Amino acid sequence: MAADNPNTSEVPIPPTGAERSTRSCRYCIVGCGYEVYKWPVGEEGGPSADENALGIDYPAGYGEWPSPNMHEIIQENGQEYHVLFKPDTEYPVNEGGSHSVRGGTQAQSLYSPNNEDYDDRLKQPQIRIGGDLVTVDWDTAIEAWARATEIATENGENPNGYGQKLYFYQFIENTFAGTKLCHDVIGSPNWGGHNRPALTTEVPGLVNAGLAQWSYAYEDAAEADTIVLAGADPKENQDVIFSKWINEEGDADIVFIDPRKKFTANYAENNGGIHLQVNEATDPILLNAIARHIVDQGWHDEGFIEEWVMDNRETIDEEGWYQEEFGLTPEEYYDLLDDSRYAPENAAETTGVPAEDIREAAELIAQPDADETNTLFMLEKGLIWGWSHENTGAMANLTLITGSVGRPGTGITRAGGHQEGFWTNGAEGDAIAERSTQTFDGEKVEGVTVPPNTVERVRDGEIKHWHVIGNDPARHSYATQDLRNSIRERTSGAQPQTADIDEIERAFRERIENGGMVVTHQELYPNTTTQYADILLPAKAVESGEGGDYHRWNGERRFRQYQGFMEGPSGAKEDWEIFSMMGQRLGADDMDWESSREIFNLIAEEYPGAGGDHSLEGIAPAAEANDMTPAEYMETVEEGVQQPIYEENGEVQGTPRIHAPDGEREVMDHRFHTSTGEAIFQRVDWDRVVDPDDGTTIGDVYEQLSPGEDEIWVTNGRLQHLWQNMYTHQRLEYVQKRFPQNILQLHPNDAADREIEAGDLVEIVNDDVLNIHGENTEGSFTAVAYVVDEDDAAQGQAVSEGLAYTYWLYPDQVNNDVNPAYLDPANPNPGYKYGKGRIRRLGESEVKDEMSFKPMNIAPE
Amino acid sequence: MLVGSVGDLGDGTVETFEYPLEGTRNFLTRIEGAAWGGVGSDGDIVAYNGLCTHMGCSVEGLVTPEQEMAGPCSCHYTTFDLSKGGMVVSGAATTDLPQVRLEIEDGDIYATGIDGLVYGYRNNLRDGTPIEAATEE
Ligand code: FES
Numbered sequence: 001m002a003a004d005n006p007n008t009s010e011v012p013i014p015p016t017g018a019e020r021s022t023r024s025c026r027y028c029i030v031g032c033g034y035e036v037y038k039w040p041v042g043e044e045g046g047p048s049a050d051e052n053a054l055g056i057d058y059p060a061g062y063g064e065w066p067s068p069n070m071h072e073i074i075q076e077n078g079q080e081y082h083v084l085f086k087p088d089t090e091y092p093v094n095e096g097g098s099h100s101v102r103g104g105t106q107a108q109s110l111y112s113p114n115n116e117d118y119d120d121r122l123k124q125p126q127i128r129i130g131g132d133l134v135t136v137d138w139d140t141a142i143e144a145w146a147r148a149t150e151i152a153t154e155n156g157e158n159p160n161g162y163g164q165k166l167y168f169y170q171f172i173e174n175t176f177a178g179t180k181l182c183h184d185v186i187g188s189p190n191w192g193g194h195n196r197p198a199l200t201t202e203v204p205g206l207v208n209a210g211l212a213q214w215s216y217a218y219e220d221a222a223e224a225d226t227i228v229l230a231g232a233d234p235k236e237n238q239d240v241i242f243s244k245w246i247n248e249e250g251d252a253d254i255v256f257i258d259p260r261k262k263f264t265a266n267y268a269e270n271n272g273g274i275h276l277q278v279n280e281a282t283d284p285i286l287l288n289a290i291a292r293h294i295v296d297q298g299w300h301d302e303g304f305i306e307e308w309v310m311d312n313r314e315t316i317d318e319e320g321w322y323q324e325e326f327g328l329t330p331e332e333y334y335d336l337l338d339d340s341r342y343a344p345e346n347a348a349e350t351t352g353v354p355a356e357d358i359r360e361a362a363e364l365i366a367q368p369d370a371d372e373t374n375t376l377f378m379l380e381k382g383l384i385w386g387w388s389h390e391n392t393g394a395m396a397n398l399t400l401i402t403g404s405v406g407r408p409g410t411g412i413t414r415a416g417g418h419q420e421g422f423w424t425n426g427a428e429g430d431a432i433a434e435r436s437t438q439t440f441d442g443e444k445v446e447g448v449t450v451p452p453n454t455v456e457r458v459r460d461g462e463i464k465h466w467h468v469i470g471n472d473p474a475r476h477s478y479a480t481q482d483l484r485n486s487i488r489e490r491t492s493g494a495q496p497q498t499a500d501i502d503e504i505e506r507a508f509r510e511r512i513e514n515g516g517m518v519v520t521h522q523e524l525y526p527n528t529t530t531q532y533a534d535i536l537l538p539a540k541a542v543e544s545g546e547g548g549d550y551h552r553w554n555g556e557r558r559f560r561q562y563q564g565f566m567e568g569p570s571g572a573k574e575d576w577e578i579f580s581m582m583g584q585r586l587g588a589d590d591m592d593w594e595s596s597r598e599i600f601n602l603i604a605e606e607y608p609g610a611g612g613d614h615s616l617e618g619i620a621p622a623a624e625a626n627d628m629t630p631a632e633y634m635e636t637v638e639e640g641v642q643q644p645i646y647e648e649n650g651e652v653q654g655t656p657r658i659h660a661p662d663g664e665r666e667v668m669d670h671r672f673h674t675s676t677g678e679a680i681f682q683r684v685d686w687d688r689v690v691d692p693d694d695g696t697t698i699g700d701v702y703e704q705l706s707p708g709e710d711e712i713w714v715t716n717g718r719l720q721h722l723w724q725n726m727y728t729h730q731r732l733e734y735v736q737k738r739f740p741q742n743i744l745q746l747h748p749n750d751a752a753d754r755e756i757e758a759g760d761l762v763e764i765v766n767d768d769v770l771n772i773h774g775e776n777t778e779g780s781f782t783a784v785a786y787v788v789d790e791d792d793a794a795q796g797q798a799v800s801e802g803l804a805y806t807y808w809l810y811p812d813q814v815n816n817d818v819n820p821a822y823l824d825p826a827n828p829n830p831g832y833k834y835g836k837g838r839i840r841r842l843g844e845s846e847v848k849d850e851m852s853f854k855p856m857n858i859a860p861e
Numbered sequence: 862m863l864v865g866s867v868g869d870l871g872d873g874t875v876e877t878f879e880y881p882l883e884g885t886r887n888f889l890t891r892i893e894g895a896a897w898g899g900v901g902s903d904g905d906i907v908a909y910n911g912l913c914t915h916m917g918c919s920v921e922g923l924v925t926p927e928q929e930m931a932g933p934c935s936c937h938y939t940t941f942d943l944s945k946g947g948m949v950v951s952g953a954a955t956t957d958l959p960q961v962r963l964e965i966e967d968g969d970i971y972a973t974g975i976d977g978l979v980y981g982y983r984n985n986l987r988d989g990t991p992i993e994a995a996t997e998e
Pocket of ligand 1: 913914915916917918934935936937938939952954
C-alpha cells in the first residue's frame with residue numbers, strides 16, 4: 001500500500017575526520033563519560049565501521065546507538081556544525097554505553113541560536129534602570145558591581161555587607177575563583193551554596209563521626225551483599241549506579257527506606273530485599289530501632305568497635321565542640337538505644353514500619369551468619385534535608401556497629417546530587433571564625449561560632465549586596481514565598497534612572513542606606529531571582545562544553561578533565577573571568593588569570609588539598625615528570641583518577657576507597673578522620689533539645705511540623721527525567737512532554753475526598769509554615785494531580801494516604817514555598833522535605849490529555 | 862503493508878511483524894482504551910517497534926495491553942505508554958518508542974510508516990533490505 005512516508009527523522013553519521021573531545025555528563029554525580037563529535041554540516045560519514053568516526057557498523061548494536069536526542073546542530077561564526085554527544089562506551093563508569101535519560105539528551109541542551117527555546121539565554125550584561133533590565137557593556141556592569149560592593153561593605157570596613165550565593169556543583173576553577181573573591185578579597189563570611197544557606201556539611205553526623213561522605217568505589221555496589229538505600233534512590237537520580245553497578249553487575253539484597261512505594265521499593269521486595277515504608281520524618285527512630293535490634297542480638301562487630309571506635313569521653317570532648325555535644329562512647333550509645341522508644345514494637349507505632357520488618361532489615365544489614373558483613377550504606381537528600389544531624393548520624397552509627405567499611409563491598413556514601421568541584425584557597429576559615437554573626441548553644445557547649453545562614457542575613461539586612469551565581473535562591477531556599485516578600489521589599493527602593501555609573505552609584509547608595517539591598521545575578525538563563533536583579537551578568541555554560549577546559553569529580557571521587565568544544569553566546573563570559581575582573585577591580589593583584597587552565601595549574605601546584613579525601617597532590621609531580629603542565633597532563637588521564645591522588649613512578653595513582661584498613665594507604669594519616677584515627681558514635685536522640693531557651697526537642701518540632709486537620713504531608717524529591725531547577729529541561733521538548741507541569745502524586749482516597757482526579761490542577765496551601773526564627777508564615781504552589789486508579793496500580797500505590805509527593809524544583813510551581821524554616825541549629829541545613837498543606841482542586845489542567853498518568857513504580861517481578 | 866486484521870486481534874492479543882526493513886520487528890496490539898494514533902472503531906489498535914530506545918533490548922514480549930504499557934524492559938526497566946505515542950513512563954530511554962502508523966481498509970490493518978527513529982538506525986529506510994509489500998497494492 002502506497003502512503004506518505006513519515007520516516008523523516010535522521011541522525012547524521014560523523015565522518016572519520018570529525019573533531020572528538022571527551023568529558024563527563026553535565027548533570028548528576030555518577031559522572032558518566034561522554035564523547036563529543038563535532039563536524040561541519042554538509043559532511044557525513046558512512047555506515048560501515050571504517051567510514052565513520054564512531055567505528056561502528058550500522059545499524060548500531062546494543063548500547064552503540066546515537067539516538068536523535070544525542071544530536072544537535074550548533075552555529076559558530078556563521079558556520080553550522082553537527083554535534084553528536086553520546087555515551088563514551090570505554091569510560092569505566094558507564095562502560096558499554098549506559099546512560100540516563102538526562103545524560104542521553106544533553107546534546108539537546110546545547111546553546112543553538114537556531115533553537116527558539118533558547119532565545120532567553122542571557123547574552124549581554126544588563127542593569128535595571130527605571131524598572132527594566134537594560135543592556136550595558138561589561139565595564140559598566142563590573143564597575144556597578146564594584147560600587148555596590150564598596151557601599152555594602154563600607155569600603156571594606158564591614159565585609160559582611162557582601163553576601164555570595166555560589167554553587168558547589170561547578171568546576172574547581174570557578175569555585176576557587178568565586179570563593180577567593182568572597183572570603184579572601186572581600187573577607188566576608190556570608191557565603192551560601194546553591195542548595196543551602198551556609199557553608200556547612202550536608203552530612204554532619206557522618207563527617208563528625210570521622211567518616212568521609214564520598215568514601216566508596218562504584219564497584220562496591222556490585223560487590224555488596226546488602227545495600228541500604230535510605231532517603232536515596234539511585235534508580236531515580238543515579239541511573240547508571242542502579243542499572244549497571246547495582247542491578248547488572250551486582251546481586252545485593254536491598255533495604256529500601258522511603259515513605260513511598262516506588263520502583264526501587266518494589267524492585268527490593270521482588271528481589272530478596274525489603275521496603276521499609278517509613279512515616280514521613282521519623283527516620284531517626286527507625287534507624288535507631290534497627291541498630292538496637294542488631295546490638296540486642298549481639299550481631300554488632302565488637303572487635304571492630306573495640307579497635308576503631310573512640311571510647312574515651314575526654315578524648316571525644318577534646319576532638320571539637322561538635323563531638324563534645326554529639327559524640328558518644330559505645331557505652332553511652334548502647335544506653336541511648338536502650339530507651340524504650342527504640343524497641344521495635346514501639347518504633348513500629350511511630351514509624352509505621354512493622355516490628356518484624358525492622359528485625360528483618362537488621363538481619364539483612366548485619367548478616368549474622370556471614371564471616372564478614374558486606375553491607376553498603378547509601379544515603380541522600382531524604383535524610384539530609386530533614387533531621388540532618390540525627391539522620392546522617394544514625395547511618396554513621398549503623399556503619400560503625402557493623403564494621404562494614406573500607407573493604408570492597410562495604411562502606412557508607414552519599415548517593416545523589418551533582419558532580420563535585422568545590423575548591424577554595426582556605427580563606428573561608430578565618431572569615432567565618434572572625435566575622436560570622438551566628439552562634440550555636442547546645443546542651444553542653446555554648447556560644448560556638450558557626451557558618452552564617454545567609455538567607456536569614458538577607459532577611460535581617462546584614463547582607464546589603466547579594467551576589468548570586470548559578471542558582472535561584474528565590475525558589476531554592478526554604479519558606480521561599482516569605483523570602484521573596486523580603487527580597488522584593490529590600491530591592492524596591494531607589495533605582496538608577498540612567499546607565500551613568502555615578503547615577504547607578506547614587507541609587508544603590510540611597511537604597512542601601514535605607515536598609516535595602518542590591519542583587520547581582522550571574523546566570524545562563526533568567527529565573528525567579530532575576531526578577532529582583534539589579535545587575536545581570538551572562539555566564540558561559542562551561543558544564544555543557546562552552547569555553548575552556550575544566551575539572552571536577554564524581555561519586556567515587558573520580559577526578560577528570562572536561563574539554564570545552566564550543567563557544568556559546570559571544571557576549572557571555574566564563575565565571576572565573578567575571579570573578580577575576582571583579583577581584584582586580586577591588587585591588588587583588590593575583591587574579592589576573594588568562595584561562596581556566598591557568599587556574600587549574602595554580603590549584604594543582606599551590607593548593608592541591610594535600611592529605612584530604614580529595615587531594616590532588618600527585619598531579620603536579622606527575623605532570624612535571626612528563627614535562628607537561630598539570631592541565632596538559634590531565635588531558636592524558638583519559639579514565640580520570642580517584643582522589644586522593646598520589647604520584648608514583650611519574651604517573652598519578654588513585655585511591656579506590658577511603659577508610660581502608662591498616663596496611664593500605666591512609667587518608668589524612670588515619671583510617672578515620674579524627675585525631676586518633678578512631679571513629680565516633682553520634683548521639684541520635686528524639687529528645688535532643690534544639691532550643692535551650694524553651695527546651696524544645698526534635699520530637700516537639702516534629703509535632704509542629706506534622707499535618708493538622710485537613711492537611712497532609714507534602715514531601716518532595718526527584719523525578720528521573722528532570723534535573724534541578726530544570727534550567728535546561730524546561731527548554732527541552734522531549735523532557736517537557738513527559739512533565740509539562742509539576743506533578744503532585746496523591747493516593748486515590750485523598751484525591752477522591754477532595755474530588756480530584758488525574759490531570760486536575762491542584763493548589764497546595766500551607767498557612768502555617770514553621771519558622772524557627774520568628775512568626776510562622778504562609779506559602780502555596782500549584783501542580784497537576786498524578787493519581788493512579790487502584791485497578792492500574794499493579795504493584796501498589798506509590799504514596800500512602802496522608803502523603804503527597806511533588807518534584808522539588810519545578811519552575812514556577814515550586815514547593816519550597818510551603819517548606820518550613822527549620823534548620824538544625826548546630827549545622828544550619830534546612831528541612832526541605834518536611835512540608836505539609838491543604839490540597840484543593842483548582843480545575844482541569846491544560847495538560848490533562850497530554851500527560852501520561854501510568855504508574856511509575858512497576859518493577860520486574 | 863498488510864500487518865494484520867481487525868477480526869483476528871482480540872483483547873490481549875500481541876502480534877509481531879517486520880517493517881519497513883527485514884529484521885525491523887514491530888508489535889501490533891489492541892489496548893484497553895483509545896490511543897493516540899490508534900485505529901479501529903474504538904481507536905485502540907496500535908503498533909510499535911519492538912526495540913527499547915534506551916540501549917536496544919526487545920520489549921516485544923513485555924507488552925501488557927490491559928495496562929496499555931510495554932515494559933519494564935528487561936535490561937534497565939524502561940516502561941512505555943502505548944496509549945500516548947510510546948511516551949516513556951519511567952526509565953532512561955531518550956526517545957519515545959517508535960509508533961507504526963496504521964490504516965484500516967475492509968478490516969485489514971496496514972502499516973504506512975513509522976513515527977520516530979528505530980533503535981540502531983540513522984534512518985528507518987537505510988542500511989537494510991526493504992520488506993516487499995505483502996499485498997496486492
Ligand atoms: S535497553 Fe531497555 S531500558 Fe535499557
